[in-house]
Amino acid sequence: MNVATLNTNRLWAYLQLTRPANIITAWADVLAGVASAGFAVLVNPIPVVWLLLATTGLYGGGVVFNDVFDAELDAKERPERPIPSGRASLLGATIFGSILLSVGVVAAAQVSVLSMAIAIGVAAGALLYDAYGKHHRFLGPLNMGICRGGNLMLGISIFSPMLRESWYLALIPITYIAAITAISQGEVHGGKRSTGIVALVLMGAVIIGLLGLGWLNKSYFIAVVPFVILLSWRVLLPFIKAVSQPSAENIRTAVRSGVLSLIVLDATLSCSFTGLNYGLIVLSLLPLSMALARLFAVT
Secondary structure (H helix, E strand, O other), rough: HHHHHHHHHHHHHHHHHHOOHHHHHHHHHHHHHHOOOOOOOOOOOHHHHHHHHHHHHHHHHHHHHHHHHHHHHHHHHHOOOOOOOOOOOOOHHHHHHHHHHHHHHHHOOOOOOOHHHHHHHHHHHHHHHHHOOOOOOOOOHHHHHHHHHHHHHHHHHHHOHHHHHHHHHHHHHHHHHHOOOOOOOOOOOOOOHHHHHHHHHHHHHHHHHHHHHHHOOOHHHHHHHHHHHHHHHHHHHHHHHHEEEOOOHHHHHHHHHHHHHHHEEEEEEEHHHHHHHHHHHHHHHHHHHHHHOOOOOOO
């Protein structure tokens, strides 16, 4: 293997660590937050670009550190991952993750001090989850959900006064991610049916919450319903299968579908505040994320 090929393989390995398909779902979080804040993107897109860069760094850095903290475990359970396979070094991944988190915070600071504070909170939450949270059955899902809720708040911070009125929206991604994180606890060796039932109940609560939110904004309710149906089809069916047959394969399928469907969740939220057209713009990120999911691991 020549030097050029070796360097290409190494760069690919570090790119794998960031889980690019998942980063696209983080973009959708921010765009949904921007929509709920009532910010006119077309008037001034620059703050939106900064926030998209911020969430890229925050999410990318968070998942890189997930592999850093899991390096020893992955050597036994997932030896094909970049660090245990030797394609990426532990030190290199640590530096890379630190740079990404720093980029996330600095980019958010270009929008406002409040945006920077939220970014710092998301980064801290991600590191807490990577190091400790994911090992706890209750705190792990809550921890990860709060990170996603913070990502939505990052989008809303584009118009700071709206945070006081719209903070409750964070409860939707918190509950959604808590459901995915709960069921994902069995994606290596298989899970417990009781955990899957809890995850399914949480996901049902999200669906009901989205319908309720759409009903509050009655002018967009008809447009919201198809998005809710699409989300239900994408997540409830694999979740039900994972509950009835909690094998590792079924759980991984449910988790993968749940993660990618975050874009549908965010499109539904966006539609509730800005109507069909903006919701479709957010939804258009789904094909891109699904295409990247064929090249890079999602879970």
